Amino acid sequence: MTKQFTDFNLKPAIMAALAEINFNTPTAVQERLIPTVISGRSVVGQSQTGSGKTHTFLLPIFQNLDVNFNQVQAVITTPSRELAQQIYNAAKQIAKHFDTEIRIANYVGGTDKERQLKQLATAQPHIVIGTPGRIADLLKTQALDVHFSKTLVVDEADMTLDLGFLPEVDAVAGAMPEDLQMLVFSATIPQKLQPFLRKYMSNPVVEEIPVTTVISPTIENWLISTKSASKNEVILKLLTIGQPYLALIFTNTKERADELSHFLRAQNLKVATVHGGIAPRERKRVMKQVQNLDFQYVVATDLAARGIDIEGVSHVINDDIPTDLDFFIHRVGRTGRNGMSGIAITLYTPENDDQVAELENLGVKFQPKAIKGDEITDTFDRKRREKRNKTQKKLDPTMIGLIKKKKKKIKPGYKHQINQAIKRKAQMDRRIEQRMEQRATRKANKVAADKARGK
Missing domain, CATH: 3.40.50.300 (P-loop containing nucleotide triphosphate hydrolases)
Known part of the structure; x- marks a missing residue:
């Protein structure tokens, strides 16, 4: 009870x-x-x-x-x-x-x-x-x-x-x-x-106290690939599309926090900056303004992840995945508090794949998202190619037959023979594909010609 x-x-x-x-x-x-x-x-x-x-x-x-x-x-x-x-x-x-x-x-x-x-x-x-x-x-x-x-x-x-x-x-x-x-x-x-x-x-x-869910169930945890896009532009888009009530944007360094804040202010957004390089008196003043909702956007380092409890944070954006992955949980935990809903967005590039995988191993579940025009839409799992390749690259029955013939004592040159057989099989498969493509092209051309004559 x-x-x-x-x-x-x-x-x-x-x-x-x-x-x-x-x-x-x-x-x-x-x-x-x-x-x-x-x-x-x-x-x-x-x-x-x-x-x-x-x-x-x-x-x-x-x-x-x-x-x-x-x-x-x-x-x-x-x-x-x-x-x-x-x-x-x-x-x-x-x-x-x-x-x-x-x-x-x-x-x-x-x-x-x-x-x-x-x-x-x-x-x-x-x-x-x-x-x-x-x-x-x-x-x-x-x-x-x-x-x-x-x-x-x-x-x-x-x-x-x-x-x-x-x-x-x-x-x-x-x-x-x-x-x-x-x-x-x-x-x-x-x-x-x-x-x-x-x-x-x-x-x-x-x-x-055991972690029943690593991230509160009231939080939507999005993962967005920036690919070759500018992170500054992606973050600006997220802020203007989502219309957050109050957004916390986390960076890994003070320098990056200053750079991002400067960019967002240049786009006429009212942005507060909180990091260890700011004088204590100034930081206290800024935090009071944040608590009074004078700012809609706060760019901060991990100093804020475990040190600040701001009411009403609707969005958390990770400009980068923190080096210390424990801080990821603390960052995301700034939203979705006391049963309220929240959105956590993590930006990543292919270089971050290992960190993302490690977070997933810790029990963090991501929803893959993409920005299309002025909308945030569901997208494919980042591992889809890897999963597809695993299913597609099943060994051909012919190759399985060759391998099963292998004796316990491998004769010299056996591996070379297998490799050559694989190559020959691949060449044969390519030729069959080419013939099928040629037939399909000829058929399409014939249909088009028949239509033209019938006009």
Whole structure:
């Protein structure tokens, strides 16, 4: 029987917050882990993007929070500023339903550190959210006090490891109590993460939420071959044909993001650009505009794939297949969220065949599409030639007979004889085809001549 949030005996304020955003039924990861986290156990939760991890740790944190204890009670680290902002917004949405003020701080790089130090001198927040570097920096100055904190959340742990932030997370964990409850959430759990987990976690609950479908069933996942066409022109066509409500276009590099943005702006489209090369203050300003729907098109690198939750993304376009195929799932997962429909479009060339095949092996299913005029139509599977050749290139019965005559001990020159026989058979087949074509031509000419005489 499917559980409801009411089954968790959550505080009335939390239930009011969930009702406001129409959250009634928990996701698989929430159903399995929320009771465990509330009980105080440490957890390693592995599940795909868009599975509801944020509320899996936020709801227990608010459930166990002592609003009258004016110290830091939970710290949440995340590898990107955008993801920190997303979690901060979700936490603020819950906090506003409490009668007592809950202080939540968002500490990320690129923000006013002096202002944060002054605020900490006045009062410590109840919940700290931020990037590992800035949180560790505030700890080093002894302005931030986490000695009483009961819970540490390491969100997107694999990305934290990849970006080299694990030493800072280690420093934060080291400043917290020994009986710390650690909650690690990640799409994957790399081997290199294991020593860190063993250092701070004793007999944690490990839950791997199986992927029932790699991509949400609400998403149409299209594959379009660009062939010799310009990718810029193809993307422009897709944006103008599809009339997306909000489109996220992912590129593999900052340089390509800038180039594509420049091209689209030259076509009078209002385009936002988000990547790591843009100053943090500017990026924050652009993201606020995106959230306010001031832009219909956003060109971004993979920084945005796992760090931004934008409401109402109707289309995701992959300008190229990401080098790290895990990011493909994260990109596509930006649309079709919360049961909404969405379209994901991946552009590819023959050089990408191996990557496409690898994605298909992971369980990704593509719908082959083509652009014809001002329409997007169904087209043939890219493997149709390969499949056709497999069926057509069945060995001729004559050749099978020759091969079956082969003795266990192959005589010298046997392979040469087989090859010569194959060639002779092919020549004979060609001659028969030519004769049949000549006969058909003569017949057609005769019919045409008869008609001409009858006029």
